[in-house]
Amino acid sequence: MFGLFKRLFYYNEKQVTCTESTGKHLLVAAFDFGTTLSGYAFSFRNDPTKIQTNQAWIAGSESLLSLKTPTCVLLNPHNECAAFGFEAENKYLNLVVQGEHKSWMLFRRFKMLLHNNDGLNRKATVEDITGKKMPAMKIFAMSIRYLRDHLVDALHKQVDAIQESDILYVITVPAIWNDAAKRFMREAALEAGLDNDRIKLALEPEAASIWCQNINTSIKTDLSKAGIQYMVVDLGGGTADISVHEKNLDGTLKEIHKASGGPWGGILVDRNFICWLTNIFGQAKMSKLREEDMEDYISLLRQFENKKRTITQDTDGLITFRLPISLINIHDEAEKLTVNKKFEQMKIPNALINDKLRVPANIVRSWFSESIEETIRRMTNLLSDSKMMNVSTILLVGGFGECKLVHDSVKREFRNKRIIVPQEAGLAVLKGAVRFGHWPGLVTSRIVKYTYEFSSMSDYDANIHGIEKRVTLDCYGDEKVENRFLKIVSVNTEVNIGKPIKAPGYTYLQINCDCVMAIYTSLEPNPVFVTDSECKKIGEIPLGYAKGKSKDENRIEVSFLFGDSELEVRVKILKDGSEIKKVIDFFDA
Incomplete structure (x- = not known):
């Protein structure tokens, strides 16, 4: 610990440059509070470029390709936060199995409340998976408080003398949010117990842009040139958030077009998948699956989360999904005929074999179409602006930005642009937000x-x-x-x-x-x-x-x-x- 403070003193004596942290805080911690997944990262002031993320999110029996945890809050019968993330999902599923879940509430994907909500106020509510309502501010605050407490516990394992008051918090928000939504997030952080003077909000595509300036790949060569203009497309679970930046002579960044985007993130693909199943098996079956077999329902969504990352434009043949027995256990002959007829109309022979559903790749790709087409349409509109004629590069980041089908579609549509997907694209916003906390002056202007x-x-x-x-x-x-x-x-x-x-x-x-x-x-x-x-x-x-x-x-x-x-x-x-x-x-x- 003595060595840490010695290095901190040395940094304070030096002339500050763009490679040194300028704040008084001991460390910067960033919270990427996402629609589907959340996580945190941090770095100390003495070594700000060494950014650490949590490696210990436990998914239970499932293995997700992510260093984040689901944005899920579980409330006990006293309306207290009992768990968050994978733990919240797994604990709720255990309650379902035991038949003890009725008085508990599980909240998922509630961040979308803040998107394009002109009537947003402090009394806004969100619904749990069964439709029960709670004040949104309370649920958001519980989520931020959990991330804060998890972070502090992790820090204490590294540095005994660390204090919560040593931390500057950076909370990421979509650039396309309105001012009220950003204010709502700050107030949720205050209700979570964070100090107002130690909270900064970072716009997600700006944070990603900052991170991509500093990674040691060919990207750095491309983006380090003064005057270069590039588009950042942050594809998360809920939204597509698009900004255009230019590199200044002094190494800072400026925005050259106002943020744009819409609700075209990964959950739109999930929604299309569920709608397709509903069309096949009927609303009653799907409602029963959600209400009475929640464990199977969440397992189905987790399975799909893994599958959708591997689909490409060249994927051919049949893609297999393992369906819950409760969904395909059909005893009524008329219902069987209806289901089989629908498969016949779609020309899918032998679609159901035991608990395996085999779906042609072109149908699976169709579930992505709306999200990808809307995002590409917005990108095309932006790039057609005369002010955008010098934009040479497109950065794809965000959890949904890691999807191969998204990469393929963007590359095919914008052949005259260089398309770059950085390693761990899903962490670009999170890590960039840590850098932004150390050097907020890296972004000099916005539109x-x-x-x-x-x-x-x-x-x-x-x-x-x-x-x-x-x-x-x-x-x-x-x-x-x-x-x-x-x-x-x-x-x-x-x-x-x-x-x-x-x-x-x-x-x-x-x-x-x-x-x-x-x-x-x-x-x-x-x-x-x-x-x-x-x-x-x-x-x-x-x-x-x-x-x-x-x-x-x-x-x-x-x-x-x-x-x-x-x-x-x-x-x-x-x-x-x-x-x-x-x-x-x-x-x-």
């Missing part, structure tokens, strides 16, 4: 997804504004127009992370009024009024009462600060130089 503005008043002009828009301010006697959209930054604009953007000109506080500034977003580049249908209120900032007696004495200057994947608004009272700062809540609107 904003919305036009940001605040509600203000402007001078009334009878030639422009309708008479119904005119108001007279009693405090100053001016004729004004209310609810004007005062723009700070337009959609698709590049913003420097950590550098304030000032509103054009000044506005002022009203006299004898407890002033509140409302913040809005829009997908339109030049909205006129905040009451327009495309405008959305995202938060408020209380400013209090004006201190001056005249308009000039009550002038204010407004700035927006984009950083840490969140938005901070600063309002400076010019009369006395005081400043109000607030990170937008996104749930108070």
Whole structure:
């Protein structure tokens, strides 16, 4: 331990470069909280490039090709977290076998609640596998708390003197999430007991991009050149998250197109697989399998998880799946005829032999089609933009990004681009997030997804504004127009992370009024009024009462600060130089 602190002191004395960790924390730990799988990685400040991942996730009787564990939370009858991951699944299955599971709850794949959810709030709920509901914030917090505790226990086995307060936490989030979803994840981390000052959010494709800059393969040669532009396609269990980056002269990265994507991850393939089985065996059979034979149902999904990683464009013949006896145990002759007829219509002879289902490879590939086609369509649309003409390389990362069929399809579609799938593509986001925690300055700018503005008043002009828009301010006697959209930054604009953007000109506080500034977003580049249908209120900032007696004495200057994947608004009272700062809540609107 003495050697560790000696090296830390040495690092502090040196001039910091892009290869040295700059924080005060002893180590950085990243949590990749995924739709299907979750995991963590960490490295110490004295050796930040030596990133360690947990090697001890135990899957029970199943062997999954992953260094992560399922994102599953098991609650006991007292609504307490009893287990997480493989342990949660296996414990629940044991309860099912014993007939004691009715008062327990197993939550799976609940992260998708946060995708494209405009109505997201702190009271949102998620359902367990039987439809019972719990507050989503509580389930997310339990998951983060479990990962934190598992990490700390693992660290204590390495370094006795380590304290939880020595850790800077980085939590990965999809770049395509809206601001409220990112805020929800931070608040879940706070509820889990993490210190707000030691939490950073990392955008998943950015983290992957950072990691691919530093691995010792031919990728480094390609991506280390200043000016190179490349696309990062992060394919996870729930979403496809696409960003485009450029390497700066100083080795940092900037985003050159706003994040894009959709719900086209690996679980869409799983859903198509289950739908296909439902079409064959019927809704009643599949519902019974889920409700009464949960062990067999989860075993079926685990088996499919392994199978789908091996399917390629060249895979031919029949692919065999072992089905639960409870699913294929058909006693009714009419039902047998129905099932056999469906196989005949699909021209699959001898599809069922005992408990083995043999499915033609082309049908199995069809379960992937929607996910792959939607992802490629979005990639094609992005690359057709004139600003993307210099993008030369596509990086495929993420758990679903390891799928061979995905590789084949992308390579076939984009023959003029270099397609790179780094080793352990499923860990690229996780390991990159650790690097981001040590060197947050590696990403210098992003492209904003919305036009940001605040509600203000402007001078009334009878030639422009309708008479119904005119108001007279009693405090100053001016004729004004209310609810004007005062723009700070337009959609698709590049913003420097950590550098304030000032509103054009000044506005002022009203006299004898407890002033509140409302913040809005829009997908339109030049909205006129905040009451327009495309405008959305995202938060408020209380400013209090004006201190001056005249308009000039009550002038204010407004700035927006984009950083840490969140938005901070600063309002400076010019009369006395005081400043109000607030990170937008996104749930108070």
